[in-house]
Amino acid sequence: MRLVTYTHNDASARLGAQIDDRVIDLAALAACHGEQLPLDLLSFVQAGDTARETAQRLLAGDPAEWPSDAVHAIDDVTLSAPLRPGKIIGVGLNYVEHVEESSRSLDTDKELPPRPVLFSKPATAVTGPGQPIRHNANLTNQLDWECELAVVIGRSAFGVSEDDAFDYIFGFSIINDISARDQRRSGxxxxxxxxxxxxxxxxxxxxxxxxxxxMELDLELRVNGVTKQKSNTRHMLFPIARLIADITSGVTLEPGDIIATGSPSGVGAGMVPPEFLSPGDTVEATVEGIGTLTNPVTDAR
Incomplete structure (x- = not known):
């Protein structure tokens, strides 16, 4: 299933399944069959296999029997961020070529890290497709991009082995790990x-x-239509299963949490000369099988 959070006619945001050029409201579809599904994606993830299986069964029915008020043309809705996770765990230096360019331009270690390099982003950093990336020139002159595959956790995970790691994944999305390179503080x-x-x-x-x-998905990022990053998830230094095992060795992952699995090379700081985002730019991050995440850059002052 391709799940989106959408608004229609300025109503409250709701959970939908996108099928081709239509969005089907899952709660409304369930209600017309005397069943219940959550109104939002985080609750849907937290509801586990039962909600997912119910939605899949209802969507497999005859589309002619879907209630008209539950079906919207994709062009008639506005998409927002699919969910606000409890936590976002970022992975730094997870593509070999990015390790090299970072050691050159960002003073990181030139040696490959022996374990995943982890950091956090707060849920308040999340914004949705079409929404602005805010450039505050009082805080940064080095606003940078990073196209990454996002892993959405499906159930509580602690002490998970690599062999079992994929049992804890709900799905995948795209995250653009925006960075103010000149706001790193003592590392x-x-x-x-x-x-x-x-x-x-x-x-x-x-x-x-x-x-x-x-682990075989193409990634690409474009700024104003010009390709800056182009790679494949098979080039990850630490694959997804290893990341989940490493993180859950000491931190509990909960349903709806997100792992941002790292950026390939081609970030602005690594360009010669360096390139950074400015108000008026448009950033497009694409991951095979998921789509394209597009955001304008605007002046935050």
Whole structure:
């Protein structure tokens, strides 16, 4: 399933399943069959297999029997961030070529890290497709991009082995790990990466059953139509299963939490000369099988 959070005619945000060029309101579809489904994606994830299986069964029915008020043309709705996670765990330096460019431009270690490099982004950093990335020139002159595959956790996970890791994944999305490179503080990344709008997320969450091999997905990022990043998730230094095992060795992952799995090379700081985002720019992050996440950059002052 391709799940989105949408608004229609300025009503409250609701959970929908996108099928081709239509969005089907899952709670409304369930209600017409005398059943219940959550109104929002986080609650849907937290409801576990029962909610997912109910939605899949209802969507497999005859579309002619779907209630008209539950079906909207995709062009008639506005998509927002699919969910606000409890926590976002970022992974730094998780593509070999990005390790090299970071050591050159950001003074990080030139040696490959022996374990995943982890940091956090607050939920308040999340913004949705089409929403602005805020550029505050009082805080940064080095606003940068990072296209990443986002892993959405489906159930509580602690002490998970690599062999079992994929059993804990609900689905996948796209996250753009926006960074103010000049706001790193004594090696700490929180303010550099955690400011409001620094975690564009979306446009959808695709359930794990529809992404058969997340370690073979093409990624691409464009600024004003010009390709800056182009890679594949198979080039991750630490694959998804290793990341989940490492994180849950000491931190509980909860339903709806997100792992931002790291950026390939091609970030602005690594360009010669360096390139950074400015108001008026448009950033498009694409991940195979999920879609394209587009955000304008605006002046925050």
């Amino acid at each position: 700490q990344w929180f303010f550099s990466k955690g400011q409001d709008t620094f975690a564009p997320l979306g446009p959808a969450v695709v359930t794990a059953d529809d992404i058969p091999n997340p």
